[in-house]
Amino acid sequence: MMSAQMKASVRRLDPTQDVSILVSVKVADEKVEKAREAATARERRSLLFGLYQEVKQPIIDTLTDYSSDGLRIINELNGTPQLIVAAPAGVWEKLIADDSTLLGNPDVDMRPNEATAVLID
Incomplete structure (x- = not known):
């Protein structure tokens, strides 16, 4: 879900x-x-990889619909339930205006992909 603030x-x-x-x-x-109950580490990795890809695929498909507008999947972060996506702000506005079910889906969290600096005293 994309927060109102975002x-x-x-x-x-x-x-x-x-x-x-x-x-x-x-x-x-x-x-x-x-998936974690699999007998071997290799099998666990394979099952988790497949599971994460399965849950991400509908999101990837929806986002790909906006690729002609300039949206790019930067990194699918294979083996994780995450991916990094970039687009001009106008494309994100179009997604918001289209009232994409993706942006309102409570099972999808969308946050700025930015590094936060931490200073250690």
């Missing part, structure tokens, strides 16, 4: 400014636990 932030940007977003997909705990 939507407002995107709308304030220059439409040509690139915005990178980390998309996280919620995966049912019981599915992850079942």
